[in-house]
Amino acid sequence: MDHFHLKGGVLHCEDVPLPAIAEAVGTPVYVYSAATMRRHARVFREALAGLDDPLVAYAVKANPNAAVLAVLRDEGLGADVVSGGEYRRARAAGIAPEKIVFSGVGKTAEEMRLVLDGGLCQFNLESVEEAEMLSAVASNMGRTAPVAFRVNPDVEAGSHAKISTGAAHNKFGIPIGEAVAAYARARSLPGLDPQGVAVHIGSQLTSLAPLESAFRKVGELIADLRKAGHDIVKADLGGGLGIPYDPEAPLPPSPELYGRMVADVTADWNVRLIFEPGRLIVGNAGVLLTEVIRVKPGATDPFVIVDAAMNDLMRPSLYDAWHAIDAVTPKGTHMTANVVGPVCETGDTFATAREMDGARAGDLLVFRTAGAYAATMASTYNSRPLTPEVMVDGGRWAVVRERQDVESLIRADRIPDWLA
Ligand SMILES: Cc1ncc(COP(=O)(O)O)c(C=O)c1O
Numbered sequence: 001m002d003h004f005h006l007k008g009g010v011l012h013c014e015d016v017p018l019p020a021i022a023e024a025v026g027t028p029v030y031v032y033s034a035a036t037m038r039r040h041a042r043v044f045r046e047a048l049a050g051l052d053d054p055l056v057a058y059a060v061k062a063n064p065n066a067a068v069l070a071v072l073r074d075e076g077l078g079a080d081v082v083s084g085g086e087y088r089r090a091r092a093a094g095i096a097p098e099k100i101v102f103s104g105v106g107k108t109a110e111e112m113r114l115v116l117d118g119g120l121c122q123f124n125l126e127s128v129e130e131a132e133m134l135s136a137v138a139s140n141m142g143r144t145a146p147v148a149f150r151v152n153p154d155v156e157a158g159s160h161a162k163i164s165t166g167a168a169h170n171k172f173g174i175p176i177g178e179a180v181a182a183y184a185r186a187r188s189l190p191g192l193d194p195q196g197v198a199v200h201i202g203s204q205l206t207s208l209a210p211l212e213s214a215f216r217k218v219g220e221l222i223a224d225l226r227k228a229g230h231d232i233v234k235a236d237l238g239g240g241l242g243i244p245y246d247p248e249a250p251l252p253p254s255p256e257l258y259g260r261m262v263a264d265v266t267a268d269w270n271v272r273l274i275f276e277p278g279r280l281i282v283g284n285a286g287v288l289l290t291e292v293i294r295v296k297p298g299a300t301d302p303f304v305i306v307d308a309a310m311n312d313l314m315r316p317s318l319y320d321a322w323h324a325i326d327a328v329t330p331k332g333t334h335m336t337a338n339v340v341g342p343v344c345e346t347g348d349t350f351a352t353a354r355e356m357d358g359a360r361a362g363d364l365l366v367f368r369t370a371g372a373y374a375a376t377m378a379s380t381y382n383s384r385p386l387t388p389e390v391m392v393d394g395g396r397w398a399v400v401r402e403r404q405d406v407e408s409l410i411r412a413d414r415i416p417d418w419l420a
């Protein structure tokens with residue numbers, strides 16, 4: 001069921017025609033479907049139905065908008081946060097502290113204090129050095145921090161190199177072979193309660209094999225840790241399950257298959273399982289709505305210049321990511337085009353030699369699958385204000401993030417006295 005669909009020849013999000021949003025809010029604008037988010041949260045939870053009370057902690061980094069967090073809070077999801085900022089956003093959206101896990105490669109003492117003070121499910125520690133810092137911070141506060149180590153299982157995730165995290169040369173986690181020693185060290189430190197294990201090997205995974213291989217290694221580690229006397233009661237299996245971007249590419253494994261694999265691998269673990277899905281929940285729940293500024297001829301194919309750019313949606317220039325581009329009111333004509341933004345970078349290219357509906361100045365297009373790692377990764381490069389976000393819920397819609405204005409960009413800078 002696609003909540004972005006043609007009705008009367010016009011692309012709608014749920015019951016709202018996208019031209020109505022473009023007219024009221026302007027373009028570019030992100031548009032999210034609350035119904036899609038709810039559906040994905042439910043599909044994922046149903047896929048885990050065989051497990052005993054799993055915690056689904058939505059990876060806030062995928063889309064931290066307060067309205068998105070509110071929808072997912074109401075679906076019972078917790079939060080996986082990687083900074084004090086994300087922790088505060090999750091709490092501001094009313095997500096209960098006991099449903100929050102704190103991941104992140106470089107937690108600072110200040111962030112540790114914030115999260116210890118507010119409460120959480122567990123810290124996923126990335127190094128022994130981080131454990132030592134947390135021990136000092138927690139002891140000073142007279143607190144005991146529930147902790148897991150994120151282990152690096154040294155598996156190739158098979159995803160894009162920039163979003164794979166579980167190989168030995170990646171910066172993430174502690175080598176799984178050093179984990180027993182790390183837990184022994186953590187247990188010897190005051191203020192830490194080592195009670196979990198965590199793993200996350202990358203994002204947009206299109207095969208279950210590397211996940212299964214990583215999870216089996218975690219299962220062996222749990223057994224070893226228990227032999228060494230640790231009371232391991234939680235295992236955080238991270239996120240990473242891929243989603244379809246290209247309708248013509250093979251489908252990634254379904255949440256149901258993932259759930260079955262997890263149930264099989266973890267059958268005798270006797271732990272509470274935690275999951276950190278991000279993209280799976282929100283990726284296909286969003287589009288970036290943009291207007292064609294003009295079409296100009298190119299050496300091979302024409303350039304369709306749109307009013308969204310790499311600063312709004314970075315994935316194509318950063319990872320060569322493929323996003324479907326659809327006309328909002330398709331004419332049924334055809335063109336092969338390079339779709340580009342107005343930013344002064346050759347990399348500001350959304351698509352090269354793309355077969356698409358014929359586009360003319362003033363037409364509306366959408367970049368699909370722009371609910372995850374899209375608005376949240378935007379910048380103001382070329383002094384382009386951050387793009388607004390709209391949430392649709394049935395026939396209702398609201399601006400859930402206002403368009404930034406250039407004035408606020410100018411105001412944020414300071415001219416020192418000697419230059420004024
Ligand atoms: C620790 C951690 N958990 C969860 C996620 C969410 O991953 P995804 O959006 O692929 O589900 C990420 C991002 O890759 C991550 O780094």
Ligand SMILES: N[C@@H](CCCC[NH3+])C(=O)O
Pocket residue numbers: 061163203204315319372373
């Ligand atoms: N930002 C990446 C995903 C990184 C996941 C963060 N751990 C993307 O757009 O695909």
